[in-house]
Amino acid sequence: MNEEVIYYPKEAVGRAVEQFETPFFLYSEERLRENCRRMKSAFEKHFPDVWPLFAVKANPNPDFLRIIMDEGFDFDCSSPSECFLAEKLEAKGMYTGNYTPADELKYAAERNMILNLDDASMLPFLEEIGVPEILSFRINPGIGGGERESFVFAGPDAKYGVPFEKAAEAYKKAAELGVKRFGIHMMTGTNIPISEKEYFAQITKKLFEIVAEVKREAGVKIELMNIGGGFGVPYKPEEKSLDIEELAASVRESFDTQCEKHGLKEPRLMIEPGRFISADAGWRVGKVLVIKDSYKKFVGIDASSNDMPRPSIYGAYHHASVMNDASEQEPVSIVGQICENNDQFARDRMLPVCDIGDVVVIHNCGGHARAMGHNYNGRLRHAEYLLEQNGSIRQIRQAQNIEDLFKTTKL
Ligand SMILES: Cc1ncc(COP(=O)(O)O)c(C=O)c1O
Structure with missing residues (x-):
């Protein structure tokens, strides 16, 4: 198991979801600096x-x-x-x-x-x-x-x-x-x-x-x-x-x-x-809104692929973690709210049994993630927060609101 992939700052995510509305991106200053240093020092040596x-x-x-x-x-x-x-x-x-x-x-x-x-x-x-x-x-x-x-x-x-x-x-x-x-x-x-x-x-x-x-x-x-x-x-x-x-x-x-x-x-x-420095320094955090038992089980979260389109564009894999105490796991697909069937972040994954309101963390969202986002279906872009090295969490971009979306349009 690659710890770098499965890691997320659990305590900080817990604090952030208590303080701020989901969904949002959370970035780790510590990890970002580590990645920069690792790359720079490897090359500077030679x-x-x-x-x-x-x-x-x-x-x-x-x-x-x-x-x-x-x-x-x-x-x-x-x-x-x-x-x-x-x-x-x-x-x-x-x-x-x-x-x-x-x-x-x-x-x-x-x-x-x-x-x-x-x-x-x-x-x-x-x-x-x-x-x-x-x-x-x-x-x-x-x-x-x-x-x-x-x-x-x-x-x-x-x-x-x-x-x-x-x-x-x-x-x-x-x-x-x-x-x-x-x-x-x-x-x-x-x-x-x-x-x-x-x-x-x-x-x-x-x-x-x-x-x-x-x-x-x-x-x-x-x-x-x-x-x-x-x-x-x-x-x-x-x-x-x-x-x-x-x-x-x-x-x-x-x-x-x-x-x-x-x-x-x-x-x-x-x-x-780009990716080497940034990808594993960010996570997308959302909450479960709707759980649907259809031909298979779908867990709908409050974040959609408009703000992290890699899985929908390329079928890219992103690891997902559910923050709850469930002792059992089941196969589920984690999906967003966009009218496109590729709006799925994790397909048929074994994950802890979810409940409404549970927090879902999508990993590797620090690079080529929010940056590739769009407003399809009129879905809004999320806020961004920075987990600073001293442990405090600071907003570094506001979420879009509906007025922002129509700023350039005559209504
Ligand atoms: C010109 C150019 N330089 C650098 C990059 C960064 O690539 P990566 O994030 O894979 O390191 C890209 C990515 O598309 C690019 O187009």
């Missing part, structure tokens, strides 16, 4: 000047982000709103958009972001907005991985990145435009299975081959190498955690071998994890 970014899309809560910044991370941003947030929090970092128009690039550049272009077709936009001193390209290295098909971000079916065969040409054009310094980036998949131990070393090797070709063909030297995020986390109790020390050591080995092989000056390493 890359003393590593530049870690946090993928803001995983959890854009400002207080959550402030903690990550305090642990020495900058930001990976992917939209103007995330750049706006970075500016408010006085963070810098990299902007990786997709199919990005000139005005978005301008917005990001004005907010201290290194532009990371998804394709050479966006280079003319730089002439419109002003050519930056430093520029990066996201490369599609032709190989990718990921927990499931939609999590694979590279290869011929992926919409992302400069095809690796066209990389040298892209850098050459950028140099001709007047760019002086260069970076290279890849993000080849998310939740890369932890069993694929050599994955990061292998894709780093591929990236170095591209760096060598860019130097040879375009005469461009690359000084920043961003190997992206995608570091897998366990969602099921029987899954193992990623050995991040081992992974960092294998990337080090790849750097040494490839720099020597291609006669390259070592670039500065950048990483941009």
